[in-house]
Amino acid sequence: MKNLYIAEKPSVARQFADVLGVKGNAGNGYLESDTAVVTWCVGHLVTMSYPEVYDPNLKKWSLSTIPFIPTEYKYEVLPDTKKQFNIVAGLLNRDDIGCIYVATDSGREGEYIYRLVDSMAHVTGKEKRRVWIDSQTEEEILRGIREAKPLSEYDSLSDAAYLRAQEDYLMGINFSRALSLKFSNVVQRYLGMDRCVIAVGRVMTCVLGIIVKREREIREFVKTPFYRLVANVGEEGQTFDAEWKAVKGTKYFESPLLYKENGFKERPAAEQLLAELKAGEPEAVAQAVERKKEKKQPPMLYNLAELQNDCSSFFKISPSDTLKIVQELYEKKLVTYPRTDARVLSTAVAKEIGRNISGLKNFQPVAEFAQGAMESGTYKGIAKTKYVNDKQITDHYAIIPTGQGFGALRSLAPTALKVYEIICRRFLSIFYPAAEYQKVAMTLSKNGEKLFANFKYLINDGYLKVAANSFSKKKDDVKYSPEFIARLAKIKKGDKLSVQGIDIKEGETSPPKRYNSGSLILTMENAGQFIEDEALREQIKGAGIGTSATRDGIITKLEKNKYISLNKKTQIVTPTFLGEIIYDIVYYSINGLLRADLTASWEKGLEGVAEGQISKQEYTDKMTTFVTKYTNLVKQIQNQNGITGVFDKTKVFYAKGGGAQKKETRATARTGAKAEKNADTQ
The missing domain is CATH 1.10.290.10 (Topoisomerase I, domain 4)
Incomplete structure (x- = not known):
């Protein structure tokens, strides 16, 4: 009898074959030796069937046929990979195959890829073991094979994988159809489109919401100017900055003229204080001097996000x-x-x-x-x-x-x-010591007002010398000369320090920053930051929006649907007008899809299924109840034409891009059918 090894990709299968000493012609779709056969899945070979496979009448979109909740889900072989599926299915059922080693990617999606093939190939009576590895080195592959556990030990992970796909399928089919049937004509007329499919999904729509909300925060932000006073203290060429603050016991403490304790709302008030500070001797007295060492530990290791x-x-x-x-x-x-x-x-x-x-x-x-x-x-x-x-x-x-x-x-x-x-x-x-800094904090007094200086300098670079990338511009970390540092070390309470000058620094409050593709990934990973309820935040701690394997795909899908724009040079992410329209439609119909806490709780639930803490039936009931409830709510909407007034509020920000928007939305329509079936790929 021979062992059969199934990898997810041809390149990975070749690694296994090399380690196992299996040679042959990969053009056959597998490699074989006297003791082993190695084959691969080329990613997904099997997919969920469209509704019309269940019933031809479901091909036409109609409110009367939704919510569509199958009691048993149907699957089919992907046409493009049918040849490889037949090869793999044949090998799985070969009489001389004794043990099947599942070596697809070690994760939920890899588990799903194999289980679909196994089910469609009707594999019975074979021993099945799961290879779970962390790298593709020879030692790790051999260890994974040697320690492979029975495939049945991963049944809970398989359940979670199936449920994830079913959830995305149900939401994609039902919500996309319901919203399109209610709102697509409105959007078509409003944007002058040829056709419109409103594609929504469990994760995709939530991420769109994060991007749109940030854009609207930026638009609504009103900049507030403020005026700070900063003194230059020390000897010429050997100085540091000390900032004025209104603290208890001083003239301007809690004054209505203040923006915050370190600045004024209006320049004349700052100029008045400047004149007061410049009066008299050009010296400040050290009232307090604190010195302490600060350590900066090496950062945690990389995860994908x-x-x-x-x-x-x-x-x-x-x-x-x-x-x-x-x-x-x-x-x-x-x-x-x-x-x-x-x-x-x-x-x-x-x-x-x-x-x-x-x-x-x-x-x-x-x-x-x-x-x-x-x-x-x-x-x-x-x-x-x-x-x-x-x-x-x-x-x-x-x-x-x-x-x-x-x-x-x-x-x-x-x-x-x-x-x-x-x-x-x-x-x-992580194998090097922490970087060490000397922190200095000073409180200075001049003409009854207080100036504060806080700065630090590096005294031991520790791990920083390891972390400095060869391709980065070298930063000059030496801000202060040894002589200046020696002088700082001698300053004590009661010393008089020369004030070289005092300036008004004009600033203004800043709006939130737009996401770039990387910060958006981190935001998806840390969904808990959007949850105000502390108990709920703790409950879904560790659950993000999507998974490490698929967050990048969600951004790509949003871009492909023309709901967002991704600047290739800067990686800055912004919504399109169409994206904001989709956001508003969802907000006034199924706004739960925009809630990060709800999306993260679903992901947490899938983790619970994978870990055996939540039953498959329990999760299925929750999922189908949600889909049924909100599909029926959308069906009852009667005032959809009134939503154009909401669109008008956003339209002014896209006035110059109307032509481009029409072109974008036509492209979106062509991808609508696929988006409807599986709006997310989680």
Whole structure:
């Protein structure tokens, strides 16, 4: 009997084949030896069927046929991959196959991909084991095979995967049809479109809501000018800034002239104080001097969201591009599994971490730091630090370099090489000491008013020398000369310090910043920030909007639907007029789809199913009740034509882009049918 190994992608299957010594012609759709067969799924081979497969009458969109809630879901083989499905199904049912090793990606979606194939191929009477690995190194693949558990131990994860797909299907079908039937004609006429499909989804619509709300906060923000007074204290060439503040016991404390304690609403008031401060001797007296050391610890390791955020900032690439790059690094054995939410290592990995560090001596940009970490021996105690925590790991630990695969470095594009470098530097940083700063806080008195100085300087760079990327511009961290630092160290209470000058600094309050693709990913990961109720926030702690594997896809889908714009150079995300119209339609019909807490609670629920804490039936009941309730509510809407008055309020901000908007919305219409079936891919 032979063992059958099923990977998710051909490239991964080749890695398994190499490790197992299986050779052959991959053009057959599989590789075979005397003891093993290796094949692959090329991603999804099976999909959920459209409603018309259940009943031909459901092909036509009608309010009378929704809510559509199947009692049993139907699936079908994707036409484009039917050939590979038939190959895999044939292998699964071959008489000489004894044990099936499922080696699709180690996560919810990978589980779903195999289970669909298994179900459609009607596989029975075979032993099935699950290979769960964190990297594609030879040692890890062999360990995964050796320690493979019965597939049945992952049934709860499979249930969660099926429920996620069913939930997105139900919302996509029912809500997109209901809203389109009620509002598409209104939108068509309003925008002069040929056709309109209103595509909504569990995660996609919530993310659209986050983007639109931020844009509207920016529009509604009213800038407030304020005027601060800042003194330049010390000797010429050796000075520091001290800012005036109105504190208790001083003339302007709680004055209505103030914007805040450190500034005035109007310039004349600031000028009046400036004249008062400049009067008399050009000196200030030190009333209090505090010095203390501050440590800055190395940051936590990368998970996918943090890496996508940094890559958006450093390289101006989208989350999708980051995922493609880190997936390539994973498949070339350079880094561990990328689709992870964890930012820590497991205890088991910590015991062997010296191999990862030592291997990096072969990567020139960080070789000296890898050598230093090995020589210091700090890695031996890493398990006792905050960087190792088994409780914070669900499927996979943080993204770290494997310390292997260096033969592939020459094949990497320049940006991919930089991404690998920042992963290596973040990893090695945790084996170096904290950076140390000397903080100085001074309170100065002049003419009865108080000036405050707060600054710090670096006294030990610690891990910072490891974290400094080779491609970044070198920052000059030495703001103060040794002579100046020595002088600062001598200042004590009662000393008189020369005031070189005092200036009025005009400023203004700033609106919230627009999201870039990276900060949006982090916002999706940390959905709890939008929840005011502390108990609920704690309840869904750790649950984000979407998953690490699919958040980038949601942004891509919104962009493809022309609901948002993503600036390729800056990665700044803004809504389109159509996107704001969709937001308003949902707000006045199924506004729960815009709530981050509700979306995050669904994701938390799916986690509960995966962990066996919530039953499949319990989640199904909640899901179908929600879909049924809100589909019926939309069906009852009668005043949909009145919503154009809401659109008018937004229209003024897009007055110049009308032609482009029509072009965009026509493109959206063409993708409507697909969007309806599966508005999210979570």
